[in-house]
Amino acid sequence: LLYVKADKELAFEIRVKDEVMIYCQKSRILTIAHRMHSPDKITMLDSHYYTKRKDGLKLTMRLEDSSDLNDMQKVRQYFEDAKALCKSYKSNDEFIVQQQYKAEHNSFDGEYLAIDMEWAPDQAKIPVEYRLAKTKIDLLVVSNNPNEEGKHDIYLAEVKCGLGAVGGKSGIDDHVKMSQAIINNVYVRQNLLQDVMSIIRQKMQLGLFEGSPIRYNFAERPKMMFVLANSSEYDKLTFDRIINNLGEVGRSINVKFIASSKGAQPAKASYG
Numbered sequence: 001l002l003y004v005k006a007d008k009e010l011a012f013e014i015r016v017k018d019e020v021m022i023y024c025q026k027s028r029i030l031t032i033a034h035r036m037h038s039p040d041k042i043t044m045l046d047s048h049y050y051t052k053r054k055d056g057l058k059l060t061m062r063l064e065d066s067s068d069l070n071d072m073q074k075v076r077q078y079f080e081d082a083k084a085l086c087k088s089y090k091s092n093d094e095f096i097v098q099q100q101y102k103a104e105h106n107s108f109d110g111e112y113l114a115i116d117m118e119w120a121p122d123q124a125k126i127p128v129e130y131r132l133a134k135t136k137i138d139l140l141v142v143s144n145n146p147n148e149e150g151k152h153d154i155y156l157a158e159v160k161c162g163l164g165a166v167g168g169k170s171g172i173d174d175h176v177k178m179s180q181a182i183i184n185n186v187y188v189r190q191n192l193l194q195d196v197m198s199i200i201r202q203k204m205q206l207g208l209f210e211g212s213p214i215r216y217n218f219a220e221r222p223k224m225m226f227v228l229a230n231s232s233e234y235d236k237l238t239f240d241r242i243i244n245n246l247g248e249v250g251r252s253i254n255v256k257f258i259a260s261s262k263g264a265q266p267a268k269a270s271y272g
């Protein structure tokens with residue numbers, strides 16, 4: 001936990017059945033399933049990341065039982081190996097921005113708190129006839145400041161790197177439709193609210209958030225958000241026009257722009 005908290009390239013997430021999953025650029029590099037009356041089950045990086053490689057990279061350290069997790073030399077070597085394997089296997093600008101946004105919005109003292117990546121509802125808790133076929137949200141974000149009704153908003157945030165990512169498959173229209181399906185489904189909304197409160201509570205206990213804790217009073221219906229990264233002024237104007245063309249739906253979408261930064265983003269992520 002301490003190692004992951006100190007490494008901004010790693011994300012510590014809590015999933016169904018309280019499994020801990022650690023990610024690097026959307027790749028799951030370690031899973032720890034804790035059971036009360038049996039040994040912890042540790043699942044390492046999938047072997048397809050390091051078999052049949054031509055560059056010589058490999059996993060030189062393995063974490064296989066609970067005692068390994070207490071050996072910081074082993075932990076450090078394992079994560080360094082796993083990160084290198086993931087980055088060279090498939091580097092994705094959107095994943096990098098997604099994790100960067102989450103790392104930079106991890107305080108109760110800021111305007112927003114990013115609490116989870118790649119959220120999906122627990123289908124087992126939703127009646128069969130109300131389940132959604134395709135539902136995965138890039139970022140769950142909550143507002144630290146109450147809205148006009150005194151409620152804290154929950155945002156279903158989608159990350160896009162430049163205008164090239166806003167159309168086609170998984171573009172703006174698809175995200176709006178998916179978000180509306182969540183917003184209009186009482187069972188999925190209930191699942192979302194329970195998850196949000198549970199994630200915040202557990203991550204507070206683990207010290208994964210900074211700042212002074214807030215007593216949230218969440219709005220019943222979540223809202224939509226787009227995070228557009230590596231954007232020029234032309235990108236911003238064009239993106240705003242796209243959102244405005246959505247009419248009433250567009251007026252309910254919160255848009256955040258992240259300026260280009262060669263120091264923070266790979267050069268190939270420059271658009272516009």
